[in-house]
Amino acid sequence: MRRTLPITLAATLLTGALAACQGGGGDTGSSSAAFDPATCQGGTLSVLNQGGINHLDPARLYTSGGGNIPSLLFRTLTTRNRLEGEAGTKPAPDLATDLGTPSDGAKTWTYTLRDDIFFEDGTPITAADVKYGIERSFAPELPGGAPYLRDWLVGAAGYQGPYKQPEGITAIETPDAKTIIFKLSKPEGDFPFLATATQFAPVPKARDTGVDYEKHPISSGPYKVESYDPKKTLNLVRNENWKKGSDALRYACPDRIEVTSGLDAAVINQRLTTGAGQDANAVTTDAVVGPEQLAQLGTGSELDKRVARGEFPSTTYLAFNTTKAPFDNPKVREALSYAINRTSVVNALGGSAVAGPSTTFLPPQKALGYKPYDFFPAGESGDAAKAKEVLAAAGLSNLTIELSHQNDDSEGQGPKVAAAIQDAFKQAGVTVTLNAIDSATYRDVTGKPATQPGLALASWGADWPSGGPFLIPIFDGRQIITAGGSFNLAQYNDPEVNAEIDAINALTDPAAAAARWGALDEKIGKLALVIPLTHEKDVYLYGKNVKNAVPDGWRGTYDLARVSVK
Known part of the structure; x- marks a missing residue:
C-alpha cells in the first residue's frame, strides 16, 4: 500500500x-x-x-x-x-x-x-x-x-x-x-x-x-x-x-x-511539545515531527527524551512507463539514474531525519530481503558527466522530457521533490517540464495505462514486512490492470520474473523467502525500470507522561496497545 x-x-x-x-x-x-x-x-x-x-x-x-x-x-x-x-x-x-x-x-x-x-x-x-x-x-x-x-x-x-x-x-x-x-x-x-x-x-x-x-x-x-x-x-x-x-x-x-481528528500537524506537534494539561498524556499516529521540533532534536533538550524514531518500509521513486518514448530506451533510463541527486530529494522531503537515500527498490530492512546494490552510481549529488556520456553514446542529446507529480507536497510526491529532480536532470543536459496533477486524481491518472504519463513520481509501502507485497504489485506483469488501479507503472511483464514470484510465494520459511526477494530486487534493478530515490524514516513526539513509546519494525511508530500514561 x-x-x-x-x-x-x-x-x-x-x-x-x-x-x-x-x-x-x-x-x-x-x-x-x-x-x-x-x-x-x-x-x-x-x-x-x-x-x-x-x-x-x-x-x-x-x-x-x-x-x-x-x-x-x-x-x-x-x-x-x-x-x-x-x-x-x-x-x-x-x-x-x-x-x-x-x-x-x-x-x-x-x-x-x-x-x-x-x-x-x-x-x-x-x-x-x-x-x-x-x-x-x-x-x-x-x-x-x-x-x-x-x-x-x-x-x-x-x-x-x-x-x-x-x-x-x-x-x-x-x-x-x-x-x-x-x-x-x-x-x-x-x-x-x-x-x-x-x-x-x-x-x-x-x-x-x-x-x-x-x-x-x-x-x-x-x-x-x-x-x-x-x-x-x-x-x-x-x-x-x-x-x-x-x-x-x-x-x-x-x-x-x-x-x-482534523487537527493541523503544526498544532499537534506544538501541543505535544508544550505538554500542557491533558496534552501531557497525548500521542499522535499521523503527525510526524515538523521542522520546528526537528531543529530542537539532538541538542540535549527535554524534547529529545520524548521522540520515537522508526522506519516504515516505504520507497519514494521515479516510475518509468517503458511503453512510451524515450523511456522505452534502457539507455535513457540508465542516464537519468546516473543523473539523480538524492541529497536534494532528501532535503526536499525534510532532511535526513525523515528520509534516507535509496539505490534499491527494497528499503534497507532485513525482513524484506534487502540486498545492497547500486548499478548506476550517482554519488551524493548525481553524476551529470556519466549521464551525458551514456546519452551521447546512445545518440541522444538535447533531450526534453515531462515529469508528472502531485500538485501539493502532502504525500512527498509534489512540487518540492519534482523541482529537485528537474534541477538534477538539467545538470545532465536534460530539460524537464513539470506536469502538476491534482493529488485527488493523481492515482487515477497514473494507475491507468491509457492515461499514465511517461515519467511520474510515486511511492510504495509494504502491507507487511516481506519482499512480496513490495515487489509483486510493482513488477509482476499479471498485476497490470488496464481498467485502472495498476501499480505496475513500468508495464513490465517478464514470464521468468512472474514464475520466480510464484516460486518464492510457495516458501513458508521467511528467511529463505527474504533471500530470494532480495535477489529478485537486484535482478530487476539492473533494468532501471524505476529510479529509487529515498526510504522513509519516521519521527513522532509523545507527551510528557507517556511511557513505552517504542517503535517496531512493522509500522515505524508506537503502539497504542502498549503505551501507558500512568
Whole structure:
C-alpha cells in the first residue's frame, strides 16, 4: 500500500504499530519509574491526529498488523509481534493458537481458535464469526479493504458478500467452532502475515447492521466504542469481556482513549511539545515531527527524551512507463539514474531525519530481503558527466522530457521533490517540464495505462514486512490492470520474473523467502525500470507522561496497545 498523509482511518490512525520489549521493555517516558505492563493500567490517553476517522468497520479498513486504533477494538487470527526492531517484523498468534498449519504446498492453511476469546457482550468468538467477518469484506456495500483474498481464495473472485450471496465462500471451511480452513488457488507462504489484516476480525452475524455496523462495531479487543463521530472524535473505554490472559501482546494500559481528528500537524506537534494539561498524556499516529521540533532534536533538550524514531518500509521513486518514448530506451533510463541527486530529494522531503537515500527498490530492512546494490552510481549529488556520456553514446542529446507529480507536497510526491529532480536532470543536459496533477486524481491518472504519463513520481509501502507485497504489485506483469488501479507503472511483464514470484510465494520459511526477494530486487534493478530515490524514516513526539513509546519494525511508530500514561 502507499504510505500517505491520512484521509481515512485505514491510512491514518491505523498505520501505527509499535512493540515494546515483552515483559516490561524500556522506559521511554520522562518519568524515572520503570515501565511495568502488569501495573501500567490507569489514566486517559489522548490521540491527536490530522486525518479524519471516516470508517470504523473492519471490512472497510485497509490495514495489516492490526493497525493502531483497530488493534484496540479488533483481534485477528494473527497480529504483529509488537516488539521493537527486527523481532517486530514477525507475525504472532492472536485469536488463533499459532501462525497456522500449511498443507498441500501452502495452498491450504488451517487455524485453531483459542478457548478464552469473547466479544464485548460476553459471547464466545467462533470460527464462523471469523469467516463471516471475512465474507463481509467482499460486499460492494463495504469497499476499501485489502484485495488479496479475492485473488487468493479458490473461486472467490466473483463473490459479492453475504448480503447478496448468503451461501458464503466455499473456500473457507469451518468444520467446528474452533477450526477455520482456507483453500487457496496457489501457494502463499505469507498467509500468516495476511491473517493480521482487519478483514480477519470476527463479526457476529446476528449483530451485523450492514453499512451501519461501523456506528458501533462489536469489539473483540481490549477496548470498545463509547462514542464515535465520523471524521471528528472516537472515544474508547475498556471491554470488560476481554481476557488479559488470552492476549499477552496488548498491554491495554489506559482506562480510556480519546481520539480527536482534523487537527493541523503544526498544532499537534506544538501541543505535544508544550505538554500542557491533558496534552501531557497525548500521542499522535499521523503527525510526524515538523521542522520546528526537528531543529530542537539532538541538542540535549527535554524534547529529545520524548521522540520515537522508526522506519516504515516505504520507497519514494521515479516510475518509468517503458511503453512510451524515450523511456522505452534502457539507455535513457540508465542516464537519468546516473543523473539523480538524492541529497536534494532528501532535503526536499525534510532532511535526513525523515528520509534516507535509496539505490534499491527494497528499503534497507532485513525482513524484506534487502540486498545492497547500486548499478548506476550517482554519488551524493548525481553524476551529470556519466549521464551525458551514456546519452551521447546512445545518440541522444538535447533531450526534453515531462515529469508528472502531485500538485501539493502532502504525500512527498509534489512540487518540492519534482523541482529537485528537474534541477538534477538539467545538470545532465536534460530539460524537464513539470506536469502538476491534482493529488485527488493523481492515482487515477497514473494507475491507468491509457492515461499514465511517461515519467511520474510515486511511492510504495509494504502491507507487511516481506519482499512480496513490495515487489509483486510493482513488477509482476499479471498485476497490470488496464481498467485502472495498476501499480505496475513500468508495464513490465517478464514470464521468468512472474514464475520466480510464484516460486518464492510457495516458501513458508521467511528467511529463505527474504533471500530470494532480495535477489529478485537486484535482478530487476539492473533494468532501471524505476529510479529509487529515498526510504522513509519516521519521527513522532509523545507527551510528557507517556511511557513505552517504542517503535517496531512493522509500522515505524508506537503502539497504542502498549503505551501507558500512568
